[in-house]
Amino acid sequence: xxxxxxxxxxxxxxxxxxxxxxxxxxxxxxxxxxxxxxxxxxxxxxxxxxxxxxxxxxxxxxxxxxxxxxxxxxxxxxxxxxxxxxxxxxxxxxxxxxxxxxxxxxxxxxxxxxxxxxxxxxxxxxxxxxxxxxxxxxxxxxxxxxxxxxxxxxxxxxxxxxxxxxxxxxxxxxxxxxxxxxxxxxxxxxxxxxxxxxxxxxxxxxxxxxxxxxxxxxxxxxxxxxxxxxxxxxxxxxxxxxxxxxxxxxxxxxxxxxxxxxxxxxxxxxxxxxxxxxxxxxxxxxxxxxxxxxxxxxxxxxxxxxxxxxxxxxxxxxxxxxxxxxxxxxxxxxxxxxxxxxxxxxxxxxxxxxxxxxxxxxxxxxx
Ligand code: FUB
Numbered sequence: 001x002x003x004x005x006x007x008x009x010x011x012x013x014x015x016x017x018x019x020x021x022x023x024x025x026x027x028x029x030x031x032x033x034x035x036x037x038x039x040x041x042x043x044x045x046x047x048x049x050x051x052x053x054x055x056x057x058x059x060x061x062x063x064x065x066x067x068x069x070x071x072x073x074x075x076x077x078x079x080x081x082x083x084x085x086x087x088x089x090x091x092x093x094x095x096x097x098x099x100x101x102x103x104x105x106x107x108x109x110x111x112x113x114x115x116x117x118x119x120x121x122x123x124x125x126x127x128x129x130x131x132x133x134x135x136x137x138x139x140x141x142x143x144x145x146x147x148x149x150x151x152x153x154x155x156x157x158x159x160x161x162x163x164x165x166x167x168x169x170x171x172x173x174x175x176x177x178x179x180x181x182x183x184x185x186x187x188x189x190x191x192x193x194x195x196x197x198x199x200x201x202x203x204x205x206x207x208x209x210x211x212x213x214x215x216x217x218x219x220x221x222x223x224x225x226x227x228x229x230x231x232x233x234x235x236x237x238x239x240x241x242x243x244x245x246x247x248x249x250x251x252x253x254x255x256x257x258x259x260x261x262x263x264x265x266x267x268x269x270x271x272x273x274x275x276x277x278x279x280x281x282x283x284x285x286x287x288x289x290x291x292x293x294x295x296x297x298x299x300x301x302x303x304x305x306x307x308x309x310x311x312x313x314x315x316x317x318x319x320x321x322x323x324x325x326x327x328x329x330x331x332x333x334x335x336x337x338x339x340x341x342x343x344x345x346x347x348x349x350x351x352x353x354x355x356x357x358x359x360x361x362x363x364x365x366x367x
Contacts, residue, residue, distance in 0.1 A: 039312050040335045042365045047336050047345035048104055049095060055344035056125030056267070056317040057330035058178065062135070062158040066323055068095040068104075068330060069128045069137065073343050082213045084196025086342045089123045092139070094159045100328070100348060110160030111137060111153055117166045118151070120144045124197075125267065125317060129179040129187060129235065130158070136235050137162045138189065140175035140197075147207050148198050150177050150191055152236050171238050173207065174199045174227070178319075180270035180297065187235065188297045190245065192226040193266030194284065199224055219258030223247070226268045226281060228298060245279060246300040247292045255303060260286045262303050267317040270297065273327075273353055280307055282316050289318050289331070291359055307351070308362040314341045320351055327351040333364065 048054075053073035060067050069092070076088035091112040097104045113119045119141050126139040137153045137160070149168035155161060169189075175197035178190045192199045194215045201211035203224070215224050225244040232239040247255050247264060255263045265284025270277060279301045280291040287310035292301035310316060313334035320329050329351040337343035352360040 039339065040333075040365070043333070043335060043347075044362070044364055044366055045347040045349045048097075048348060049106070049346055050336060051106065052093065053337065053343045054093070054095075054346045055315070055332040056176075057332060057346040057348075058125070058127040058269075058319045059321045059328065059330040059348075060128055060130075060158075061321060061323055062128075062130055065096050065098055066100075066321070066328075067128070067158045068097075068346060069126050070095070070332075070346050071123070071125050071344075075340075075343060080341060082195055084122075087122060087124060087196070088342075092123060092126055092137070092160075092162075095346075096159060100323075107159035110155075111139070111162045111164060113141065116141060116151060116153075116164040118143050118149070118168055119164075120146060122148075124148075125176045127177050127179050127319075128158070129181060131181070131187065131235050134235070135160075135162075136179070138169075138177035138179055140177060140191075141168075143168065147173070147209075148175050149173060150175075150189070165236060169237060171229075171242060173202050176266050176268055176317075178268040178270060179231075180272075182272070182297055186297075187231045188228055188270070189231055189238070190226055190228045190268035190270055190279070192224075192245075192264070192268065194224055195265070197266050199227075215257055215263075219256065221257050222254040223257045223259065223263035226264050226279075243298055245298075247279070248300050248302050250302070252302075260284075261288065262290060269319050271320045271322075274357060276357060277301070278320070278359075280318065280320065282318075284315075287311070287314070287316055289316055289329075293357065304358055306361045307359050308364060311364050312339055313344055315344070327353065329362065331364075 054070040056071040058069040078086045080086045092110045094107045094110045122142050124140040129136045135155045150172035151168045153162035153164040175193040181187045201208045227242045229238040229242045267282035269280045277294045289308040292303045294301035311333035318331040330348045332344040336345040
């Protein structure tokens, strides 16, 4: 499947499956008409931020509040392509809130491309961490040779402004950093994304500028994996070799590249629940948020199921956080821009772990 899907097709493909099944043809076409007229009817939550476009929300609890570290989407007038050139973001804003439903504060510009010495273009999905009195912002950005690397910036405040290091993290590549601090104080950086995120171009350990634009030649081999490395005490470098985040099927076999409904695409996240490690991610071209469970931060992880069915828009990207005793999932769709792939808005809803540790699937558009 190509990123260049016709907008109406994207919207129809994004219709929750339960709307399309279990009814006769007449009912079906009526429902399709309703969906076409207002595809966001029945959305389970409203955009949290309406003054600018925001996406890829990484949420954390800092200083007793919820902080959101999203991408800041803009319309740069660049046509859509498989490289994701239309996601041409130039800066980050950070947001905070005390309660869900309460006011959301925009803390303004926290970091811009022009203040990143090694930077080229495209500030994609960031994440943040706190250690030893300092806040760290991790961000993917193409360098001056158009190769995605991961950078780090620091601040004394969770809302910034952040000052970037002069070079990207040594040995980093691709996109979508997600940082997780375990209960023993060790911090891990998960990262990677295929297609526009360039992960498939690092297959041999070095960047292949002529490598494939997608993973689509990889159907019968083990799927490309997200990556993980423990961070050193200064939180600015890897403390070890980068490792694969292996996801196994129910028979203990690594997921295959052709398993587009379950294999890793982009948007890693890690949360810990009842002593187990939950690695969640986007399946990209099948537009789902899914998860796998493991016994250590490195995995291997066993695929468990779907967290959220497709949202309106091509991309889906989330974070999971516990706040005041409730588990929340921050995510995005394209409600504000009425379906424009690169102009997204952050949302939040509750997330439920069942008694057996599985996660209840969320339907983002109930009817
Ligand atoms: O926002 C740009 C890219 O779109 C992110 O890095 C991906 O996760 C996808 O949401």
